[in-house]
Amino acid sequence: xxxxxxxxxxxxxxxxxxxxxxxxxxxxxxxxxxxxxxxxxxxxxxxxxxxxxxxxxxxxxxxxxxxxxxxxxxxxxxxxxxxxxxxxxxxxxxxxxxxxxxxxxxxxxxxxxxxxxxxxxxxxxxxxxxxxxxxxxxxxxxxxxxxxxxxxxxxxxxxxxxxxxxxxxxxxxxxxxxxxxxxx
Amino acid sequence: xxxxxxxxxxxxxxxxxxxxxxxxxxxxxxxxxxxxxxxxxxxxxxxxxxxxxxxxxxxxxxxxxxxxxxxxxxxxxxxxxxxxxxxxxxxxxxxxxxxxxxxxxxxxxxxxxxxxxxxxxxxxxxxxxxxxxxxxxxxxxxxxxxxxxxxxxxxxxxxxxxxxxxxxxxxxxxxxxxxxxxxxxxxxxxxxxxxxxxxxxxxxxxxxxxxxxxxxxxxxxxxxxxxxxxxxxxxxxxxxxxxxxxx
Numbered sequence: 464x465x466x467x468x469x470x471x472x473x474x475x476x477x478x479x480x481x482x483x484x485x486x487x488x489x490x491x492x493x494x495x496x497x498x499x500x501x502x503x504x505x506x507x508x509x510x511x512x513x514x515x516x517x518x519x520x521x522x523x524x525x526x527x528x529x530x531x532x533x534x535x536x537x538x539x540x541x542x543x544x545x546x547x548x549x550x551x552x553x554x555x556x557x558x559x560x561x562x563x564x565x566x567x568x569x570x571x572x573x574x575x576x577x578x579x580x581x582x583x584x585x586x587x588x589x590x591x592x593x594x595x596x597x598x599x600x601x602x603x604x605x606x607x608x609x610x611x612x613x614x615x616x617x618x619x620x621x622x623x624x625x626x627x628x629x630x631x632x633x634x635x636x637x638x639x640x641x642x643x644x645x646x647x
Numbered sequence: 648x649x650x651x652x653x654x655x656x657x658x659x660x661x662x663x664x665x666x667x668x669x670x671x672x673x674x675x676x677x678x679x680x681x682x683x684x685x686x687x688x689x690x691x692x693x694x695x696x697x698x699x700x701x702x703x704x705x706x707x708x709x710x711x712x713x714x715x716x717x718x719x720x721x722x723x724x725x726x727x728x729x730x731x732x733x734x735x736x737x738x739x740x741x742x743x744x745x746x747x748x749x750x751x752x753x754x755x756x757x758x759x760x761x762x763x764x765x766x767x768x769x770x771x772x773x774x775x776x777x778x779x780x781x782x783x784x785x786x787x788x789x790x791x792x793x794x795x796x797x798x799x800x801x802x803x804x805x806x807x808x809x810x811x812x813x814x815x816x817x818x819x820x821x822x823x824x825x826x827x828x829x830x831x832x833x834x835x836x837x838x839x840x841x842x843x844x845x846x847x848x849x850x851x852x853x854x855x856x857x858x859x860x861x862x863x864x865x866x867x868x869x870x871x872x873x874x875x876x877x878x879x880x881x882x883x884x885x886x887x888x889x890x891x892x893x894x
Contacts, residue, residue: 480773522768531768540769552762555659557755565751577747580660580705591798620761621768629757632750 468503476530483527504528525617526624559585563595565631568609570601594619655695655702661709662748676745681738685713800884804845823857828864845884
């Protein structure tokens, strides 16, 4: 590991803060080829994670690298401050986000068909929280907006990229056996 | 019956209610007895109605569908094929919708866990001086952010304004038109550099109505191209000279 590169990357990551930085932009700023920087970043992720003396770790959410405190800091921070902000999502919000994430780009009506309830307010809330964005219009009558999830969404759910979405369960597991009998 | 103890507002919608009934009655989604489900659903909605609870239209839409299904079943069978396909299709469609919804309901649990995990890790906001580098006028060419960024930025300014606000004093309303304010702002801008923040323009503001007029005036100048706007990552509203800004 190149110590100078290590310290440069560490310093830049410190400076960018919670915004984080993509490999591409970091490589451009350092005037180094992307694979070199990527390799260093990968190495640093492992190093920070495995080093017990470190209270911070290097993560990649939505393609952006940044430092976050390790999970073990959380209870300590909670004692230090009276309260740490805990913005949890309602079931309705989680369902809507999940549908958008797996089906994007998707219109409001398509989301409502799956959830069987109106989602207008929910979509506005998610837009305002920057978790979803408008990505154009569908060709359907009325040219409705198409929605997709944002980098903020990936960050909120610890996802490195949209490809890292957890696998969508096909159907209830306890019924898997039944269905096999049914079709087998 | 157990399910009636759960009030209708605890459900996310008719699909959620139906899945609950399927689970409770231990029905098999892959070999769904729609008669049982329809009876349960109808009984549940009736029970909620008797308790004078408000039932959202979505529940009634599904209720209508199930009632239609039930009533067709009650009609004497004329053994026509049409009749049979109607029953099969309704059942099949409903099963497909329930299965689809079930997938998302279950994956949303995974998302909840992911988010809880994420919340254990905290990050640091960017230093203001770093965000300030965005002042580079080149960045003004592509308007970053969207209307929601602007709303967020606006809220932040109002928050700050509230903090700055001294204790309430006597109310003295002074009428201020957007046109008047625009003239004052244009004069003030001469002192400011190429780029400045919305806060800079609000430096002489002491009342909320003045603040709102300032904001409207700024919006108007953006619209007319006198000013250009972009929002920084820390929700700061940066303003610069627009395309039609001469002098």
